[in-house]
Amino acid sequence: MSIRETDIPALARGCAVLGTGGGGDVRAGSLAAVRAIRAYGPVPLVRLAELPPDALVVPLSGIGAPTVSHEMIHGEDEPKRIAEEVERLFGRPPAAVMSSEIGGSNGVAPVAWAAQLGLPLLDADGMGRAFPEVQMVSMYVAGLPADLVIMSDVAGNVVTIRPVDGLWSERLARAVCVAAGSSALMADYVLTAGRARGAVVEGTVTRALEIGRATEDAADPLTALAAELGAVRLITGKLTDVERRTTGGFVRGTATIEGTGDDRGRTLVLELQNENLVAVEDNQVRAMVPDLITVVDTETAAAIQTEGLRYGQRVTVLAWPCDPLWRTRKGLDTAGPRAFGYDLDYVPVEELAHG
Template sequence: MSTRRITEHDVPALALGCALLGTGGGGGVEPEVLATTRALREHGPVPVVTLADLADDDLILPLSAIGAPTVAAELLPSGAEAGAIRRVVEARYGRAVAAVMATEIGGANGVAPVGWAAGLGLPLLDADGMGRAFPELQMVSMNVAQIPPSAVVLADTVGNVATLDTVDADWAEQWARALCVASGSSAVLADFVMTAAQARTGVIAGSVSRALRLGTLLREAADPLPALIAELGAAHLVTGKVAAVARRTEGGFVHGTATVRGTGPYTGTEVVLDLQNENLRARQDGRVLAVVPDLIAVVDAYTGVAVATESLRYGQRVAVLSWACDPIWRTPRGLALAGPAAFGTDLGAADAS
């Protein structure tokens, strides 16, 4: 078995890395830092396992929060959701869950599974289903690999629990989103419950380790922004001031735009970000600079710490970075599920120059 463990002392670095990989979404990490630290103090460190540590028929429970990040910042979970979901899943499959997995490593959804695993007394798998954050349930690597969504189980903060049997992941997204909106646009979700054998074909391995590594770099680097750019191999699109933000919560998502006006060597440059929970596209004067499924992050210009879409405010000094997604998202099926056209309108292809 893997000897790696996540302790309460690892949580700040993990949160910084998850916030960065959240590309603006996945929910703000600050509430989950508090909740996860408390869970680790109460239940002890969480072992981190790899797929090599698991038997083929071991059951993996992917968990995430679903809803609008702006709502989740105020409508806090009860703490009982993960346990309620586990009971339903184990009753349905007739055996115990072997490990928890973060459905998405980005944002709060990368941090919260550590606390959930601690409370459930389970290890955490060093993997996820996105390598970043995406706003919709079907936008996961398990769906790219055509692993069925199985039963989808939702639990909300007041104790409601629902199990959905859907014909595919697109229907799972529609039904789960409708229930989430009915619960105030905030709930906890399990989907794509799978065996370790299935997971070997369709998860993004090493996600937890990567988030910890990125967060540690941000905490320890003497000059975080250049160090981060070098570590990620990122394109530095602009550094400047947030000049305008327009957001609305609709259908369980945060939609909108943010404009960053360049300063210093970027004076005269204005980059507009299109948002749907995450940063979907960066454009300048009608030219697309970066677009999903590649990652686009807004970070503090001095510390490199990521700024979530719901936290963008006029006057913030930020940098906008972009870097390549996991190769699974560049496959034809990956692009169909989470490329530009998957967001209801053709966002356009990133400029290749």
Template sequence: MRKIGKQEIEDIAVGAALLGTGGGGDPYIGKLMALQAVEEHGPITLLSIDEVPDDALVVASGGMGAPTVLVEKIPSGHEISQTFKALEKYIGKEVFATYPIEAGGINSMLPLALAAQLGLPVIDADGMGRAFPELQMTTFYLDGISATPMVLADEKGNVTIMDTIDNAWTERIARSVTVQKGGAATSAIYPMSGKNLKDSGIHDILSLEEQIGRAIRLSKEANLDPVQEVLKLTNGFELFAGKVVDVHRKTEGGWALGTAHIEGLREYKGQTVELRFQNEHLLAKSGERLLCVTPDLIAVVDSETGLPITTEGLRYGARVVVIGMPCHPKWRTEKGIQTVGPRYFRYDTDYVPVEELVGKGSVAK
């Protein structure tokens, strides 16, 4: 158990954006919510997964809806206690702690704000170890854990409980409810036992985010290369360094689809890398040679500052380093690859672990 204050929040926001692999949206609102909550209620308690009783009720908290709405109609902060109350009444058990559903964007920061406000602990675990765009893309789903009962609340006090037959229905109903609530709502999702989270979640993710954020911040002061520091922490590989020379985007079925081309600099001069994204960066290749593909993580960072660049922030002329990081082993199973592998995203290629692609053999862990 340890306490999290303002500096930790700043660092977690940077680390979460890096593991968010370009997706998850701008964490700015979530970060400010967490900062204000800590200012008003004091530091947050962070629990490691071992400190959570097996039979405790734990639940993820986050936001749902259109980013455009969220930046205008900021939550009141009271929504989450209402979702927890409703959930407790429905399940008949008290919520012990909350945890983030994913790394990246607002959903990595909201649980911190909510925990500070409610005086609940946050658990150092999540359900992705990175960011993905769909409800079922969690390691919980791989183990057959349902996203529901799920609760959606708005700032007015309206609370909706959903108990659905599958995730497609959850997604469909949650969407219409959210629009009626004004386009954005706060959610409590994937309620489960401490044991389930221990077995099916990804451990120590907030600590990793914090370490990444801190390394990037401190490397500036110590004159170290921030990219190398990040690679050490994530067992990652530098895939490429270069300059963004073109970016194509389109919106299709609610997805931000796109391709970016990066022209090599330094030892990569003369080569070009193609980056494909759908909300997150999902595939990187040089000519026909695959460099890294989902569910392994692809992050694009500013070559000077080491700060992660979102898919929306990719633009011509940016000097970037592309890094590849092995995903959690849970994603490398048959069901994991089916759920979030390249073919699910309609890329015509098989999954090959990044360490094999870069010819570095297998990584430890």
């Protein structure tokens, strides 16, 4: 199949849900995708099994402060310069683009980058959700060496990093991003289709499309979305307090939801670091990273990103299980609660939420 202009709204809705509050504003990625499809035509969506083992897959993502990347996602030269650098380094051109992060804008924008490069989009990503740091990708958890990062910025600079490990990768890429005006396009873990097997989260573009379509024309969008996700409804209520600060390119804070209707008298507090990371009620954790926690508009079931949380919004908080790779020991070391500074042992949402 191919991704057409008419698919973008559903893809964007699904990516917003998978963004768990982060991953950048999907409107920016959607606009870029629509423009690129109009200019270059629909983007073929390929499964990993369809690619020959030595085909080069280029995982791409925008890196930077969300408030900056909105305006800077539209460049056409950045993906071209990264593709040129890939060809220079590997001796052959890339065969497919992959989203590094299906959640948020970074799940939709790769449609634009693939269109601009005349390449198919791989039906997979490196997270199955959104995460804030460069090393928090399935390729890292699978043990692939974090041996190459290629960055391209709006000024035209190209920076290639050969880091000794994923943590250095994050540290150096972040420094380059800040120096480049807090926004850059990044290729991380350029890999062959052969190596991608078992090291990427497959089917996530299709999954985002399905999630986006589940609420289309639904009589009860919230119930339809929760069913599609297999999600637990943590609370339905009103946003009564939002505390946010942006430091070092990251948004941190808390959001407090007071229950209404059947949930009257209950209070849920979300801990945020770009994404929604921990949900607490009466000093009991009800869901935690790497499981997915998304705040949606109670009426439309549209996901609300961290930047869009406002006092008085009528919201529902949904939580559902992450991809199994994040529940392995290395997965939890990489993106479990302690990786974000919470002194919590991970317990799966299925056990907690009904607890």
